Amino acid sequence: MTDNTFSTSAARFACWVTRREGRKFLQLNPQFSEPAVPQAKVGRDDWASLYIHIPFCRTLCPFCCFNRYLLDEAKARHYFINLRKEVEFYIQRGFRFSDFYFGGGTPTVLMDELLGFIDFLKKNFNVRQISMETTHREITPEVIAALKKAGVNRLSIGVQSFDNDLLKAMGRLVGSGEEAKEKLKMAQGQFDTVNADFIFNFPMQTVAQFEKDVATFQELGIDQATFYPLMPSPHKKSRLERRFGEVETSREKDFYEVILRELYRGGYKASTAWCFSRGSRLIDEYIIDYDDYVGVGAGSVGFLNGDFYVNTFSLEKYDELISAGKLPIVSWRHLSEREHLRYYMLTKLFGMSLDPQKFRQRFNEDANHKLWWELKFFKTFGLVKSNKDNEQIEVTPKGMYTVCVMQKEFFAALNTLREHYIEKQV
Ligand SMILES: C[S@@+](CC[C@H](N)C(=O)[O-])C[C@H]1O[C@@H](n2cnc3c(N)ncnc32)[C@H](O)[C@@H]1O
Numbered sequence: 001m002t003d004n005t006f007s008t009s010a011a012r013f014a015c016w017v018t019r020r021e022g023r024k025f026l027q028l029n030p031q032f033s034e035p036a037v038p039q040a041k042v043g044r045d046d047w048a049s050l051y052i053h054i055p056f057c058r059t060l061c062p063f064c065c066f067n068r069y070l071l072d073e074a075k076a077r078h079y080f081i082n083l084r085k086e087v088e089f090y091i092q093r094g095f096r097f098s099d100f101y102f103g104g105g106t107p108t109v110l111m112d113e114l115l116g117f118i119d120f121l122k123k124n125f126n127v128r129q130i131s132m133e134t135t136h137r138e139i140t141p142e143v144i145a146a147l148k149k150a151g152v153n154r155l156s157i158g159v160q161s162f163d164n165d166l167l168k169a170m171g172r173l174v175g176s177g178e179e180a181k182e183k184l185k186m187a188q189g190q191f192d193t194v195n196a197d198f199i200f201n202f203p204m205q206t207v208a209q210f211e212k213d214v215a216t217f218q219e220l221g222i223d224q225a226t227f228y229p230l231m232p233s234p235h236k237k238s239r240l241e242r243r244f245g246e247v248e249t250s251r252e253k254d255f256y257e258v259i260l261r262e263l264y265r266g267g268y269k270a271s272t273a274w275c276f277s278r279g280s281r282l283i284d285e286y287i288i289d290y291d292d293y294v295g296v297g298a299g300s301v302g303f304l305n306g307d308f309y310v311n312t313f314s315l316e317k318y319d320e321l322i323s324a325g326k327l328p329i330v331s332w333r334h335l336s337e338r339e340h341l342r343y344y345m346l347t348k349l350f351g352m353s354l355d356p357q358k359f360r361q362r363f364n365e366d367a368n369h370k371l372w373w374e375l376k377f378f379k380t381f382g383l384v385k386s387n388k389d390n391e392q393i394e395v396t397p398k399g400m401y402t403v404c405v406m407q408k409e410f411f412a413a414l415n416t417l418r419e420h421y422i423e424k425q426v
Pocket residue numbers: 057063064065066103104105106133134135157158159160197198199228229230231232240
């Protein structure tokens with residue numbers, strides 16, 4: 001067997017395990033009850049981050065796997081009121097946060113509400129960092145100025161591709177590739193980090209098209225890019241595959257090799273297996289910076305002390321639960337020790353390294369002992385190595401693709417849950 005076949009087999013095996021674990025992980029308990037209500041480490045604002053989901057967009061992209069609804073202004077304004085109440089429920093439970101991640105949907109669709117909400121956060125917390133997602137359609141000099149003034153550090157702009165034919169085929173209606181370039185240039189330099197989101201391995205996308213996108217991104221000199229492997233849900237023919245045709249995983253590696261080759265050449269470094277940055281940049285993966293996070297809003301998830309929580313995806317149910325003074329959590333699961341360990345390992349390796357000291361602080365045990373089997377596997381195949389200087393367990397260049405697809409498998413399992421919850425309006 002050649003080295004390449006070996007590493008492909010290792011990647012396949014690691015993905016199979018992740019898919020299986022992902023499915024188990026997401027077998028949730030639908031009876032959310034008071035004993036399972038999340039509790040804070042009182043007085044600490046550095047142990048959990050806050051993810052805030054704004055599920056409204058001006059147009060809906062048919063490939064999108066996140067919880068999102070067509071913007072209805074009245075509903076969206078009411079939603080922001082509920083969002084404050086939900087944050088207050090966490091404050092009452094002793095939670096304090098300093099890092100905030102707005103995702104969606106498109107959080108900037110109602111700027112006055114968004115800015116009001118950020119003011120509310122500032123009144124209640126010691127705000128250190130704010131990361132914000134949007135589309136280039138939303139970007140104007142006024143919006144940039146307002147977000148800067150509000151203290152946004154990282155602005156992430158969804159591009160997907162600069163190729164107009166591909167954007168059309170994707171059904172992405174937020175504007176042309178030329179507009180995306182213009183808006184990225186407008187935002188670059190205005191925040192600590194400007195990020196552009198791209199998708200790869202879309203059914204009708206070619207590697208040549210993708211190479212062009214990566215080259216254009218580099219010519220523009222943007223701080224950071226996140227490359228999402230297209231994620232359908234795996235358990236049945238997902239909505240996405242019904243519309244666009246099968247997602248061929250066999251092509252994925254060809255796309256990923258373009259990313260590795262071109263971005264390293266261009267001086268970018270991997271912040272995660274999907275995210276490449278110049279200099280030390282903020283990344284949007286709240287699951288990496290923080291071991292624990294709270295999710296607020298319809299369709300968000302949270303992870304606290306080995307418990308995984310899922311909020312309702314339905315706007316009506318969200319309103320109902322919040323109005324009744326309840327957290328809008330509809331299912332949860334307490335992870336077994338092994339699941340927790342593996343989830344921890346996956347997220348850290350996705351972020352390129354696992355710190356044995358931090359591992360010890362969290363689990364009170366030695367990482368090499370507790371994760372003996374898993375690390376042995378990764379080391380044997382040359383996917384990770386121990387750095388003798390800083391003692392970190394680091395992903396090797398050879399391990400990057402494996403980690404990329406493992407994370408995709410995990411998110412894809414989450415997408416199954418999302419599709420189910422969206423369809424059934426849980
Ligand atoms: C959920 S959107 C939110 C921000 C903004 N509305 C946008 O369109 O970019 C964030 C990113 O998720 C990625 N994304 C959405 N659906 C996806 C899917 N099915 N597979 C992979 N990535 C996806 C896209 O790259 C998108 O830019």
